[in-house]
Amino acid sequence: xxxxLKRGVLTPLAGLCAAALLLVSxxxxxxxxxxxxxxxxxxxxxxxxxxxxxYRGDLRELTVLNQYIGVHVPPTLPQFKWLPMVLIxxxxxxxxxxFLRGTARPRALTLVSCVLATALAVAAVQAMSQMHDIGxxxxxxxxLVGMKxxxxxxxxTTKIAQFTVSSRFSLGAWLIGGALALQLxxxxxxxxxxxxxxxxxxxxxEVSLLTSAAT
Amino acid sequence: xxxxxxFTTLCSSLPMHPLTPPSPRPGERAxxxxxxxxxxxxxxxxxxxxxxxxxxxxxxDSTAKQQKAAAQAASAAQQVxxxxxxxxxxxxxxxxxxxxxxxxxxxxxxxxxKEIAIFxxxxxxxxxxxxGSESYKRLAATGPMWGDTHHPVLSQTDGxxxxxxxxxxxxxxxRVAKVxxxxxxxxxxxxxxxxxxxxxxxxxxxxxxxxxxxxxLETDAAGNSTDAEKYRSVIxxxxxxxxxxKFQVSFVGNADIAxxxxxxxxxxxxxxxxxxxxSSEGMIERDRDAxxxxxxxxxxxxLAEGRFTKINGVPVIEYEKVSGVLTLIPVPKNPHGCNVTPxxxxxLASGKLSPTVTIIDAKTLKVVAEPEVGLGPLHTTFDGRGNxxxxxxxxxxxxxxxxxxxVKGGTDYIIxxxxxxxxxxxxxxxxxxTSYPSGDWLISLNKLSKGMFLPVGPxxxxxxxxxxxxxxxxxxxxxxxxxxEPHDAVMIHRKVLxxxxxxxxxxxxxxxxxxxxxxxxxxxKVDVYMTCIRSKFVPEQFEVHEGDEIKLHLTNxxxxxxxxxxxxxxxxxxxxxxxxGQTSETAFVAGKPGTYWYYCTWFCSALHLExxxxxxxxxxxxxxxxxLGPLAKEDKARRATQKGNVYE
Numbered sequence: 001x002x003x004x005l006k007r008g009v010l011t012p013l014a015g016l017c018a019a020a021l022l023l024v025s026x027x028x029x030x031x032x033x034x035x036x037x038x039x040x041x042x043x044x045x046x047x048x049x050x051x052x053x054x055y056r057g058d059l060r061e062l063t064v065l066n067q068y069i070g071v072h073v074p075p076t077l078p079q080f081k082w083l084p085m086v087l088i089x090x091x092x093x094x095x096x097x098x099f100l101r102g103t104a105r106p107r108a109l110t111l112v113s114c115v116l117a118t119a120l121a122v123a124a125v126q127a128m129s130q131m132h133d134i135g136x137x138x139x140x141x142x143x144l145v146g147m148k149x150x151x152x153x154x155x156x157t158t159k160i161a162q163f164t165v166s167s168r169f170s171l172g173a174w175l176i177g178g179a180l181a182l183q184l185x186x187x188x189x190x191x192x193x194x195x196x197x198x199x200x201x202x203x204x205x206e207v208s209l210l211t212s213a214a215t
Numbered sequence: 216x217x218x219x220x221x222f223t224t225l226c227s228s229l230p231m232h233p234l235t236p237p238s239p240r241p242g243e244r245a246x247x248x249x250x251x252x253x254x255x256x257x258x259x260x261x262x263x264x265x266x267x268x269x270x271x272x273x274x275x276d277s278t279a280k281q282q283k284a285a286a287q288a289a290s291a292a293q294q295v296x297x298x299x300x301x302x303x304x305x306x307x308x309x310x311x312x313x314x315x316x317x318x319x320x321x322x323x324x325x326x327x328x329k330e331i332a333i334f335x336x337x338x339x340x341x342x343x344x345x346x347g348s349e350s351y352k353r354l355a356a357t358g359p360m361w362g363d364t365h366h367p368v369l370s371q372t373d374g375x376x377x378x379x380x381x382x383x384x385x386x387x388x389x390r391v392a393k394v395x396x397x398x399x400x401x402x403x404x405x406x407x408x409x410x411x412x413x414x415x416x417x418x419x420x421x422x423x424x425x426x427x428x429x430x431x432l433e434t435d436a437a438g439n440s441t442d443a444e445k446y447r448s449v450i451x452x453x454x455x456x457x458x459x460x461k462f463q464v465s466f467v468g469n470a471d472i473a474x475x476x477x478x479x480x481x482x483x484x485x486x487x488x489x490x491x492x493x494s495s496e497g498m499i500e501r502d503r504d505a506x507x508x509x510x511x512x513x514x515x516x517x518l519a520e521g522r523f524t525k526i527n528g529v530p531v532i533e534y535e536k537v538s539g540v541l542t543l544i545p546v547p548k549n550p551h552g553c554n555v556t557p558x559x560x561x562x563l564a565s566g567k568l569s570p571t572v573t574i575i576d577a578k579t580l581k582v583v584a585e586p587e588v589g590l591g592p593l594h595t596t597f598d599g600r601g602n603x604x605x606x607x608x609x610x611x612x613x614x615x616x617x618x619x620x621x622v623k624g625g626t627d628y629i630i631x632x633x634x635x636x637x638x639x640x641x642x643x644x645x646x647x648x649t650s651y652p653s654g655d656w657l658i659s660l661n662k663l664s665k666g667m668f669l670p671v672g673p674x675x676x677x678x679x680x681x682x683x684x685x686x687x688x689x690x691x692x693x694x695x696x697x698x699x700e701p702h703d704a705v706m707i708h709r710k711v712l713x714x715x716x717x718x719x720x721x722x723x724x725x726x727x728x729x730x731x732x733x734x735x736x737x738x739x740k741v742d743v744y745m746t747c748i749r750s751k752f753v754p755e756q757f758e759v760h761e762g763d764e765i766k767l768h769l770t771n772x773x774x775x776x777x778x779x780x781x782x783x784x785x786x787x788x789x790x791x792x793x794x795x796g797q798t799s800e801t802a803f804v805a806g807k808p809g810t811y812w813y814y815c816t817w818f819c820s821a822l823h824l825e826x827x828x829x830x831x832x833x834x835x836x837x838x839x840x841x842x843l844g845p846l847a848k849e850d851k852a853r854r855a856t857q858k859g860n861v862y863e
Binding site: 044058060061064068143144 | 821
């Protein structure tokens with residue numbers, strides 16, 4: 001198989017893989033937080049995982065602990081409603097775009113990935129704001145006095161009361177990152193193939209015939 | 216028994232010479248940068264022996280001996296030292312004797328971890344301490360609120376402990392209990408009919424479908440007469456799960472200690488009163504007593520063929536009527552322990568009054584040897600390397616001897632002896648009653664402690680000693696006290712239980728769920744369905760009339776382990792304890808009108824003291840304010856966020 005033919009297969013394949021990763025990420029945690037304290041160590045450390053549509057983890061225990069510091073974690077977040085739809089749309093549109101012909105393909109792929117990345121950035125910024133509110137809009141009649149306002153870390157580690165709190169992206173986020181890279185890569189690949197194809201059309205007609213057959 | 220590295224470093228830094236400078240003050244940094252003062256606290260045992268060295272004289276022999284003793288003590292301390300936060304290798308479960316319970320220790324550290332309440336109430340953990348509780352009803356339905364536990368027995372699969380069940384007998388009231396090792400709590404208790412002095416207990420191997428228990432004290436179960444001529448004893452076979460007595464084998468005389476063969480044919484018991492005497496003098500009259508071998512398949516066949524008499528609803532097979540169901544093997548008089556070797560080849564009867572152990576072929580039932588081991592042999596245990604360890608009650612020793620050498624009639628079968636303190640009864644090596652003993656640790660359960668521990672009056676605690684049997688020579692490495700009175704022990708490796716022990720109870724169908732708390736009245740009966748979670752009881756108050764019968768159903772809805780709550784009702788004599796996920800009940804009658812606080816008895820949180828509520832007792836005829844439920848109040852918002860572990 002010649003190189004141009006490979007590229008012709010790779011682009012839609014990359015689009016499909018990106019779609020698959022996005023769909024799989026719907027079932028995976030995007031972000032996780034681990035809270036360790038003397039009495040919550042090793043396997044007993046508290047864990048919270050944020051999925052595209054829900055929180056999971058040691059939520060009841062955290063709710064119990066939060067009452068002592070006047071913290072109320074909202075039972076749901078606005079992102080949980082639209083984030084799954086964004087990921088599904090990103091998967092569907094990205095896959096469709098990878099099958100477009102000519103210059104429409106890289107443009108559409110770039111557009112889809114940029115919109116998806118923007119939506120994710122909005123979700124992240126929203127989450128940071130929500131985390132700030134969690135640690136600052138506390139019940140004034142808090143049980144434990146002397147506890148200062150705080151913001152849980154979006155990424156990294158910080159100390160909150162007796163807890164060392166560490167946050168990081170989870171597998172779902174890495175898959176979404178991979179999907180974005182694939183979509184952008186596919187866009188880049190389409191663009192270069194298209195320009196090289198034009199050059200080839202002028203100088204090497206036999207190759208250009210093969211590539212146009214592949215597309 | 217890998218040496219702890221940091222401990223090794225520490226031991227090597229201990230003063231071993233009279234001229235060694237004094238230790239730094241607590242908290243001061245020793246050479247090498249370690250805080251020596253803190254570590255020293257773990258070395259009381261070693262230091263007690265090391266300190267006199269600083270005053271030793273110049274005699275070089277004496278110094279060398281002392282140095283050797285100090286080195287041995289440091290080495291022993293190293294073996295039993297388990298750093299804070301680190302786990303022991305083994306669970307040792309010791310019967311509690313007249314405490315009616317079982318004690319769980321960690322080995323090798325010898326730390327007491329839990330008392331399993333079984334045949335006696337334990338108010339602290341809310342076990343059987345009030346008539347309205349299920350644990351009280353179950354215990355009271357089988358007999359008195361006291362027990363005398365003797366023999367803990369672990370369930371096995373394929374010749375190894377499987378970590379599912381522990382069975383234990385109550386000699387005082389003829390009961391057998393089953394403990395669930397998922398929770399280390401009593402799961403079942405049953406009275407064994409037609410028996411008195413239910414003593415020896417063992418599981419029928421290899422299937423463990425029965426546990427069998429020996430009647431040590433003779434009676435006339437059939438006729439309830441006081442005529443000793445009519446006295447018999449039974450060996451009762453119980454369904455290992457339900458503890459229902461399936462059948463019994465009866466005979467004249469008694470049965471003491473029990474052990475099972477490994478191939479499903481015979482189980483063995485020692486019989487010290489073949490005389491069927493009623494006085495101690497009479498019981499030692501004959502020169503020979505017996506080991507009884509019960510042919511279990513033959514007993515089952517007799518049962519299927521109807522060759523039994525029903526006594527108190529239980530099929531009883533009289534040994535005279537079914538030939539071969541019970542074979543008596545003569546052994547020196549008044550034997551005690553009865554132990555089948557791990558390979559199932561021999562059954563060993565310890566002589567007690569005779570300084571011998573009788574070795575019987577477990578298949579042919581012939582005596583093959585009777586080696587002399589020392590004075591007062593009571594029980595024998597095994598290391599899986601062909602060696603036996605026999606406790607010598609009179610000599611206060613454990614003797615190690617080789618079984619095959621003794622069988623061959625050689626004189627060199629004794630390998631080692633070690634002093635224990637004092638008057639050892641049972642002894643048990645890790646896994647000795649399985650087919651695969653691990654041969655590392657042995658516990659010596661001594662009857663007297665004398666001066667082993669700080670004096671606390673005329674009565675002293677019981678004493679156990681931990682013996683390292685991994686080498687050719689035995690080494691006593693630690694002694695630890697206990698409440699009265701462990702008779703026997705079993706050791707199970709923690710890896711067996713690693714995925715079996717649960718962190719929280721599964722919610723039972725009777726559990727009260729968050730948000731569903733309520734008070735239900737039916738005439739003068741009031742059912743209170745209550746939950747508790749840090750740091751609140753819901754409901755936080757309820758009202759009843761004087762004389763109302765209150766039944767409380769309390770569920771601990773915590774989801775993390777160790778978050779136990781208790782509830783005590785002031786002046787009502789009520790205390791419950793509920794572990795995470797557990798539901799307990801109690802019932803009591805409301806006293807005279809007034810306010811009665813209930814409060815949490817297990818320190819649980821920063822608001823533990825505030826975790827309380829009010830039982831308001833009003834005079835008859837005064838209208839009561841109904842409890843409107845948790846969702847009627849500000850609890851609503853809090854409850855909404857606590858329904859589960861998924862927020863969407």
